Amino acid sequence: MNDKSVGIVEVKCFNLSDTGESFIELDSGKRFGPISVAYETYGSLNDDKSNAILICHALSGSAHAAGFHKKEGHNPGWWENFVGPGKALDTDKYFIICSNILGGCMGTTGPSSTDPETGNPYGISFPVVTIGDMVKVQKRLIDHLGIKRLLNVIGGSMGGMQALEWILRYPDVPMSCAIIAATSRSSAQSIAFNAVGRKAIISDKRWKDGNYYGGDLPCDGVAIARMIGHITYLSEESMHKKFGRRLQDKEEFSYDFSNEFQVESYLDHQGNKFVERFDANSYLYVTKSMDYFDAGEIYGGGKLETAFENIKARSLILSFTSDWLFPPHQSKEIVDALMKTGKDITYINIKSSYGHDAFLIEMDTQAAIISKFLMATYNKLHGRGNA
Amino acid sequence: MNDKSVGIVEVKCFNLSDTGESFIELDSGKRFGPISVAYETYGSLNDDKSNAILICHALSGSAHAAGFHKKEGHNPGWWENFVGPGKALDTDKYFIICSNILGGCMGTTGPSSTDPETGNPYGISFPVVTIGDMVKVQKRLIDHLGIKRLLNVIGGSMGGMQALEWILRYPDVPMSCAIIAATSRSSAQSIAFNAVGRKAIISDKRWKDGNYYGGDLPCDGVAIARMIGHITYLSEESMHKKFGRRLQDKEEFSYDFSNEFQVESYLDHQGNKFVERFDANSYLYVTKSMDYFDAGEIYGGGKLETAFENIKARSLILSFTSDWLFPPHQSKEIVDALMKTGKDITYINIKSSYGHDAFLIEMDTQAAIISKFLMATYNKLHGRGNA
Numbered sequence: 001m002n003d004k005s006v007g008i009v010e011v012k013c014f015n016l017s018d019t020g021e022s023f024i025e026l027d028s029g030k031r032f033g034p035i036s037v038a039y040e041t042y043g044s045l046n047d048d049k050s051n052a053i054l055i056c057h058a059l060s061g062s063a064h065a066a067g068f069h070k071k072e073g074h075n076p077g078w079w080e081n082f083v084g085p086g087k088a089l090d091t092d093k094y095f096i097i098c099s100n101i102l103g104g105c106m107g108t109t110g111p112s113s114t115d116p117e118t119g120n121p122y123g124i125s126f127p128v129v130t131i132g133d134m135v136k137v138q139k140r141l142i143d144h145l146g147i148k149r150l151l152n153v154i155g156g157s158m159g160g161m162q163a164l165e166w167i168l169r170y171p172d173v174p175m176s177c178a179i180i181a182a183t184s185r186s187s188a189q190s191i192a193f194n195a196v197g198r199k200a201i202i203s204d205k206r207w208k209d210g211n212y213y214g215g216d217l218p219c220d221g222v223a224i225a226r227m228i229g230h231i232t233y234l235s236e237e238s239m240h241k242k243f244g245r246r247l248q249d250k251e252e253f254s255y256d257f258s259n260e261f262q263v264e265s266y267l268d269h270q271g272n273k274f275v276e277r278f279d280a281n282s283y284l285y286v287t288k289s290m291d292y293f294d295a296g297e298i299y300g301g302g303k304l305e306t307a308f309e310n311i312k313a314r315s316l317i318l319s320f321t322s323d324w325l326f327p328p329h330q331s332k333e334i335v336d337a338l339m340k341t342g343k344d345i346t347y348i349n350i351k352s353s354y355g356h357d358a359f360l361i362e363m364d365t366q367a368a369i370i371s372k373f374l375m376a377t378y379n380k381l382h383g384r385g386n387a
Numbered sequence: 388m389n390d391k392s393v394g395i396v397e398v399k400c401f402n403l404s405d406t407g408e409s410f411i412e413l414d415s416g417k418r419f420g421p422i423s424v425a426y427e428t429y430g431s432l433n434d435d436k437s438n439a440i441l442i443c444h445a446l447s448g449s450a451h452a453a454g455f456h457k458k459e460g461h462n463p464g465w466w467e468n469f470v471g472p473g474k475a476l477d478t479d480k481y482f483i484i485c486s487n488i489l490g491g492c493m494g495t496t497g498p499s500s501t502d503p504e505t506g507n508p509y510g511i512s513f514p515v516v517t518i519g520d521m522v523k524v525q526k527r528l529i530d531h532l533g534i535k536r537l538l539n540v541i542g543g544s545m546g547g548m549q550a551l552e553w554i555l556r557y558p559d560v561p562m563s564c565a566i567i568a569a570t571s572r573s574s575a576q577s578i579a580f581n582a583v584g585r586k587a588i589i590s591d592k593r594w595k596d597g598n599y600y601g602g603d604l605p606c607d608g609v610a611i612a613r614m615i616g617h618i619t620y621l622s623e624e625s626m627h628k629k630f631g632r633r634l635q636d637k638e639e640f641s642y643d644f645s646n647e648f649q650v651e652s653y654l655d656h657q658g659n660k661f662v663e664r665f666d667a668n669s670y671l672y673v674t675k676s677m678d679y680f681d682a683g684e685i686y687g688g689g690k691l692e693t694a695f696e697n698i699k700a701r702s703l704i705l706s707f708t709s710d711w712l713f714p715p716h717q718s719k720e721i722v723d724a725l726m727k728t729g730k731d732i733t734y735i736n737i738k739s740s741y742g743h744d745a746f747l748i749e750m751d752t753q754a755a756i757i758s759k760f761l762m763a764t765y766n767k768l769h770g771r772g773n774a
Binding site: 028124127128185186187188189191192193195196198199200202203204205220221223224227228231234236239240242243244245253255256257259260261263264267268271284288291292294297324327 | 415575579585607614632651714
């Protein structure tokens with residue numbers, strides 16, 4: 001890995017109305033618009049527009065995958081180690097796009113956006129959206145950029161769900177995909193964790209049926225939801241290594257209900273920080289979209305193999321041994337179905353103790369795999385051997 | 388397993404002041420009393436008082452381990468399948484005792500009990516107690532019953548922590564112990580789940596610093612805590628088998644934030660039911676006692692082997708392959724330390740898909756193991772071979 005960065009970047013805005021219809025048909029059957037999309041790009045689109053890669057972000061991510069914003073105290077992008085000159089997603093070679101998801105709160109239209117009909121934030125009058133709806137909006141962005149084929153669609157966690165959705169919904173667009181630490185369908189356990197997080201938000205007295213904008217935020221509910229999330233992102237082993245049973249700033253138990261263990265302080269801090277940067281209603285919508293995701297059901301009437309029949313993209317599937325939110329056996333379900341339908345598939349179960357978060361931590365291993373996979377795909381597209 | 392029951396049973400009450408001091412010295416250094424203990428017994432104590440077994444219950448358990456109460460609509464005891472004539476804990480042979488823990492809310496003194504000094508419930512003026520404190524109170528009960536040696540102390544989950552505490556704190560009292568689905572110390576992950584549950588309760592506007600008695604109960608907080616708990620009691624596999632992605636009472640998504648999936652309805656129901664039978668403050672105290680538990684630290688200055696040097700009891704350790712709350716490797720830490728110190732130890736890692744809850748479900752396998760273990764212990768006590 002190197003320290004090079006794409007440097008200063010800007011968030012751009014695309015309105016669906018810029019190119020065609022201002023709305024999309026949601027999977028729920030509703031029409032919804034207008035929609036604005038916040039996105040960033042890194043590197044340059046080549047002449048034949050064959051080097052574009054779309055990054056799909058996870059639950060709390062944003063369009064800001066790499067580089068630095070001028071205004072925001074130089075916060076690096078969330079995948080800074082992965083995207084840049086000479087990095088796995090090499091901006092010297094590829095044109096990288098990352099957009100905020102529909103229903104999010106980082107620039108793309110979501111429940112905190114103003115409803116033009118009322119002049120107030122949508123709140124929970126915002127329609128429930130699916131992973132498919134998010135991808136439809138991304139497709140409109142790609143069209144707007146004049147890109148007909150994507151070299152790759154890549155994402156971890158919920159981003160991996162979107163990558164899978166892409167190769168199913170638009171089989172002729174991505175040449176390849178990289179589905180990292182993801183699943184073809186949310187399990188009962190995963191739905192359960194999301195449901196508890198939502199209940200915590202909805203139970204917060206400051207949530208006020210989603211109409212908290214301009215007033216007190218439902219801090220406690222969001223914090224609890226985020227704390228639950230964080231536990232599922234780490235492995236038992238990584239939590240043990242990181243915190244063990246160490247106490248925070250003291251040596252003896254205080255025999256009260258303050259945060260005593262380091263792990264308590266850490267989670268409390270993460271939870272309280274989160275409410276400042278993430279909209280509580282978006283948390284409801286985004287987790288719901290994950291719960292609904294079931295590629296086999298949506299595209300194959302319940303059978304993953306049937307769903308996968310029309311796939312044309314080469315697939316790279318990565319899982320992490322200690323990931324228990326979207327465990328390796330869920331990735332293997334995808335792999336088995338891809339293999340049974342004779343697709344071009346590469347699967348690696350990466351040994352890691354970092355749990356689900358490994359996709360944001362185990363950069364060297366992933367970089368080596370992904371850069372080779374992308375190069376092979378690029379060469380295949382241009383009729384060259386896998387140099 | 389048979390259908391025989393110990394039949395109608397009654398909850399008895401023992402006041403510490405009945406035999407000696409009315410208080411105990413807590414591990415925090417405080418003196419606390421008066422204390423009343425709710426307990427039940429099944430079977431008969433034999434003449435030489437050598438057939439007594441103490442059951443230690445888990446977080447939400449009670450003294451009512453077996454049989455039926457006259458008044459409460461014939462609810463069976465929480466370990467009814469396990470305790471009774473001809474069962475694993477055979478009431479034809481053994482005298483079984485089960486008491487509610489200190490800090491609980493099922494009859495033994497806890498935060499919902501009346502503070503004699505104020506005439507009001509203790510609330511969070513109740514002192515923080517440890518697993519050790521619970522065991523001290525159980526010891527006073529055993530003394531009161533005139534029992535000098537226990538044939539066995541048995542418990543699952545937090546009950547297993549108490550069983551381990553017993554053989555460490557009172558090495559001359561239990562002849563043997565059975566530590567089921569437990570751990571010698573709460574892990575960072577386990578502490579984290581408990582901490583989030585407590586935060587949910589404390590954040591509930593109806594909790595009111597613990598002074599909610601006589602008014603609205605902090606239903607939402609308790610429900611959220613219980614939902615989190617339930618997820619940790621099941622395995623991913625058992626949740627998948629039990630609920631999968633099935634919807635509750637409908638066939639199509641409703642695209643809103645109601646409980647749609649069966650797993651959501653189940654958890655919501657479990658959570659809402661729990662507040663009716665369990666005191667919110669007790670939940671804080673009991674989970675805190677689990678967080679504090681660290682046998683190696685308390686008795687061995689951080690080393691489990693040192694802690695175990697004085698153990699005299701024969702130990703039976705049971706874990707379940709799919710238990711991820713107190714996973715098998717945590718039981719194996721106990722086993723390794725017992726073996727290294729040359730103790731009499733039997734360990735079985737029972738194959739089960741039921742997760743942590745297996746200790747309440749996998750009755751036949753456990754019954755076969757435990758009844759043999761108890762018989763061997765009894766025969767050893769009476770100088771007979773292991774018939």
